[in-house]
Amino acid sequence: xxxxxxxxxxxxxxxxxxxxxxxxxxxxxxxxxxxxxxxxxxxxxxxxxxxxxxxxxxxxxxxxxxxxxxxxxxxxxxxxxxxxxxxxxxxxxxxxxxxxxxxxxxxxxxxxxxxxxxxxxxxxxxxxxxxxxxxxxxxxxxxxxxxxxxxxxxxxxxxxxxxxxxxxxxxxxxxxxxxxxxxxxxxxxxxxxxxxxxxxxxxxxxxxxxxxxxxxxxxxxxxxxxxxxxxxxxxxxxxxxxxxxxxxxxxxxxxxxxxxxxxxxxxxxxxxxxxxxxxxxxxxxxxxxxxxxxxxxxxxxxxxxxxxxxxxxxxxxxx
Amino acid sequence: xxxxxxxxxxxxxxxxxxxxxxxxxxxxxxxxxxxxxxxxxxxxxxxxxxxxxxxxxxxxxxxxxxxxxxxxxxxxxxxxxxxxxxxxxxxxxxxxxxxxxxxxxxxxxxxxxxxxxxxxxxxxxxxxxxxxxxxxxxxxxxxxxxxxxxxxxxxxxxxxxxxxxxxxxxxxxxxxxxxxxxxxxxxxxxxxxxxxxxxxxxxxxxxxxxxxxxxxxxxxxxxxxxxxxxxxxxxxxxxxxxxxxxxxxxxxxxxxxxxxxxxxxxxxxxxxxxxxxxxxxxxxxxxxxxxxxxxxxxxxxxxxxxxxxxxxxxxxxxx
Numbered sequence: 001x002x003x004x005x006x007x008x009x010x011x012x013x014x015x016x017x018x019x020x021x022x023x024x025x026x027x028x029x030x031x032x033x034x035x036x037x038x039x040x041x042x043x044x045x046x047x048x049x050x051x052x053x054x055x056x057x058x059x060x061x062x063x064x065x066x067x068x069x070x071x072x073x074x075x076x077x078x079x080x081x082x083x084x085x086x087x088x089x090x091x092x093x094x095x096x097x098x099x100x101x102x103x104x105x106x107x108x109x110x111x112x113x114x115x116x117x118x119x120x121x122x123x124x125x126x127x128x129x130x131x132x133x134x135x136x137x138x139x140x141x142x143x144x145x146x147x148x149x150x151x152x153x154x155x156x157x158x159x160x161x162x163x164x165x166x167x168x169x170x171x172x173x174x175x176x177x178x179x180x181x182x183x184x185x186x187x188x189x190x191x192x193x194x195x196x197x198x199x200x201x202x203x204x205x206x207x208x209x210x211x212x213x214x215x216x217x218x219x220x221x222x223x224x225x226x227x228x229x230x231x232x233x234x235x236x237x238x239x240x241x242x243x244x245x246x247x248x249x250x251x252x253x254x255x256x257x258x259x260x261x262x263x264x265x266x267x268x269x270x271x272x273x274x275x276x277x278x279x280x281x282x283x284x285x286x287x288x289x290x291x292x293x294x295x296x297x298x299x300x301x302x303x304x305x306x307x308x309x310x311x312x313x314x315x316x317x318x319x
Numbered sequence: 320x321x322x323x324x325x326x327x328x329x330x331x332x333x334x335x336x337x338x339x340x341x342x343x344x345x346x347x348x349x350x351x352x353x354x355x356x357x358x359x360x361x362x363x364x365x366x367x368x369x370x371x372x373x374x375x376x377x378x379x380x381x382x383x384x385x386x387x388x389x390x391x392x393x394x395x396x397x398x399x400x401x402x403x404x405x406x407x408x409x410x411x412x413x414x415x416x417x418x419x420x421x422x423x424x425x426x427x428x429x430x431x432x433x434x435x436x437x438x439x440x441x442x443x444x445x446x447x448x449x450x451x452x453x454x455x456x457x458x459x460x461x462x463x464x465x466x467x468x469x470x471x472x473x474x475x476x477x478x479x480x481x482x483x484x485x486x487x488x489x490x491x492x493x494x495x496x497x498x499x500x501x502x503x504x505x506x507x508x509x510x511x512x513x514x515x516x517x518x519x520x521x522x523x524x525x526x527x528x529x530x531x532x533x534x535x536x537x538x539x540x541x542x543x544x545x546x547x548x549x550x551x552x553x554x555x556x557x558x559x560x561x562x563x564x565x566x567x568x569x570x571x572x573x574x575x576x577x578x579x580x581x582x583x584x585x586x587x588x589x590x591x592x593x594x595x596x597x598x599x600x601x602x603x604x605x606x607x608x609x610x611x612x613x614x615x616x617x618x619x620x621x622x623x624x625x626x627x628x629x630x631x632x633x634x635x636x637x638x
Contacts, residue, residue: 001635142472150539153461153472155493155502156603160538174474183502185635186628219479220469284475309505313632316320316504
């Protein structure tokens with residue numbers, strides 16, 4: 001399936017793995033790229049540039065196909081050294097998110113890197129085009145992780161972004177199936193980015209106790225927390241997340257909510273499988289995911305369904 | 320364009336006008352049906368059964384094509400007499416919403432009426448199928464008016480409903496364009512229901528002062544109120560709506576918020592164009608609507624775009 005995005009990245013299918021803090025490492029990334037999508041290493045998952053460079057090497061041992069690096073700006077630490085690392089390692093694709101990537105545009109583009117910025121609103125989509133990004137990801141309210149503050153869903157955001165920018169648009173938030181891939185293409189997107197769907201795979205390095213819980217969840221089992229500090233995030237509706245929300249509703253201070261939202265608590269829960277620690281990003285589309293499959297089978301299933309949907313739509317075309 | 324829903328209703332296009340309290344009257348309804356969609360009179364707009372019967376007659380003078388009646392149950396008053404009126408007038412299609420229509424299933428179906436129930440969740444979709452409804456409308460978080468309490472968006476709800484029920488699914492919430500119609504069909508729906516899009520038409524009887532405001536609004540200009548009483552509703556983000564939300568956030572009583580949410584205040588605002596009275600339902604998709612067109616031109620535009628999108632998708636099919 002050929003789109004502006006598959007052309008831009010030299011990939012087989014218009015399916016991109018979302019940036020997944022702590023989970024976007026070589027086992028998942030290489031599997032996504034090897035299966036014809038685009039895997040993204042999540043820079044923030046690594047304690048240092050050197051660790052990231054090591055995992056870039058590991059990924060290259062596992063696949064000869066293109067992959068990229070996702071760099072979340074301003075969330076955890078200065079990302080300059082990771083940007084330098086990407087250039088040093090000659091990774092051809094970078095996705096940025098979290099804040100304006102303006103300072104990184106010149107160094108990345110001077111080195112031939114394709115730069116895609118992840119935005120939660122049309123306003124920021126236009127800004128990303130202005131500063132020279134090659135494409136944008138627009139993320140709707142239903143997404144796992146960080147939607148915008150205005151709670152606008154993918155249906156509207158994707159169409160509006162396609163109207164307002166001339167660079168290719170990648171749809172994110174609620175896309176996990178072949179049917180939703182075709183929906184995204186209908187809305188004018190050139191690819192989808194899937195986070196939640198790839199969290200529910202065999203290859204992702206995530207404690208089995210969390211992984212086996214995922215297929216049992218429904219579309220009602222996510223919630224938004226961290227609104228009180230202006231950084232809404234959609235997470236699994238665990239007891240811990242509900243406690244956090246209740247604290248926020250009571251006007252808790254940053255100090256009081258910190259044990260729930262710290263990166264350390266999250267990384268510990270990934271390792272130990274104890275969801276009593278930290279919060280765990282998850283999209284509403286988890287309600288459509290009922291198995292833990294290999295990445296290859298997942299992409300096959302998505303593309304198989306996409307082809308069946310196209311066949312069905314062809315029937316309308318003839319009328 | 321032929322789908323299970325166009326077949327069921329004998330209509331040309333899989334486009335259904337949403338139930339619009341105070342606005343779903345003969346001028347709009349006849350225009351939608353005449354243009355090849357399905358118009359729905361909103362029973363709650365009429366003070367009595369007799370008034371509704373009169374408007375059914377008016378609609379029949381304006382179009383010979385099929386139209387239906389939307390009956391919101393349990394929101395304003397007992398709807399038994401309106402159901403009796405529909406049967407008496409031999410209207411062939413009823414959409415119910417707001418509460419379980421179980422008591423009306425037998426009388427309606429015994430009289431050959433097709434019954435569609437509007438639901439905000441998969442659980443209620445299954446219930447509607449169980450009690451004998453002919454189809455369901457499933458409404459996502461982005462909709463104008465009443466979404467569910469669980470804030471799940473159309474992207475996930477439509478797909479999940481299609482998996483879980485065997486009666487046809489109509490997608491609502493965020494659908495206003497030809498691209499989104501094809502997205503809905505991709506997700507497995509057999510039609511879309513559009514509310515907000517038909518509010519922004521020449522024919523709808525709505526004060527010009529409100530109407531001319533609509534094309535200027537963006538996708539960020541709606542908000543949800545009435546959560547405090549367990550009946551979330553998405554409305555235009557007017558000063559009045561923001562005041563109401565602030566009151567709710569401070570724990571206001573039902574009595575305190577009543578001036579904002581009463582049906583009388585709403586109906587007065589429709590007549591006077593004064594949005595300082597009441598709240599005005601509106602979906603996020605308003606951000607994609609930039610003109611007030613006739614219903615005929617609107618449906619032409621939607622179907623024209625839908626055909627162009629199908630043509631574009633055909634290109635993927637060949638790859």
